[in-house]
Amino acid sequence: MPDDRTSSLDPASPEFQARRAAARRELDAIDPAMQSDAQADPLRRAWFEAVYARAENDPARVPWANLVPHPLTKSWIGLQARGIAGLRVLDVGCGLGDNAECFARAGAAVTAFDLVPAAVAWAQDRFPQTKVTYCAADVFAAPEAWRHGFDLVHECYTLQALAVELLPKALATLRSLLAPGGRLLLVARARDEDTQESGPPWPLPPSIFAEAERQGLTPLAIEDIATTAEITRRHWRALLARSEDL
Ligand SMILES: C[S@@+](CC[C@H](N)C(=O)[O-])C[C@H]1O[C@@H](n2cnc3c(N)ncnc32)[C@H](O)[C@@H]1O
Structure with missing residues (x-):
């Protein structure tokens, strides 16, 4: 330190x-x-x-640790007219915990996990009074008890950190974690389909949403957010639902 x-x-x-x-x-x-x-x-x-x-x-x-919630996650929470109090929220690849804590402060019942046990321990250390349930887990081997267990699954910057061949399975897994009527909130860097950007991270092209449809997730809203003073790269913020619920 x-x-x-x-x-x-x-x-x-x-x-x-x-x-x-x-x-x-x-x-x-x-x-x-x-x-x-x-x-x-x-x-x-x-x-x-x-x-x-x-x-x-x-x-x-830690290249992605900004010690505050992602502005697009935080503002999304603020935009929910009915609030998110009481919702069962799962934060995927939680890193140092700022996003998970933001959901918890808004009254959600939050579970947050990361592949790396040291990340989980660090998040718990940063937020000793936390109401978030933190644990170490691999999204590709999620506990069976989480299946259909969440009203909102939130992923920020984890899909874009995955090799492209893992994305279909990752999306299918995130879908499997949604309760009936549940939603997936995705926050990620964006790129055009025909531009290649070296990575990682690998900004997601628009076809990620067609892939999501193939995996049983229908986009309800896709925001293509241009660079701003606060957000220095183009981003997607998207809300998806289980296709069978629509
Ligand atoms: C780019 S960081 C984003 C962290 C956090 N979501 C944020 O916005 O600050 C991606 C995180 O996902 C975790 N991760 C990578 N692969 C994972 C997997 N298969 N299952 C769960 N977490 C994973 C990494 O350890 C890392 O903490």
């Missing part, structure tokens, strides 16, 4: 940004997805574990 906590834990500070940039270089150098390694584990489990282990409790060294 850096010495000067006041300034250096501010994601906007130059110190924080410098540590993040250095970590990013180191992490890219060991990311199998950056090496075209044919033998690589498509889940990149070892890499995600390395991110949290190498960070040594410095959030600047």
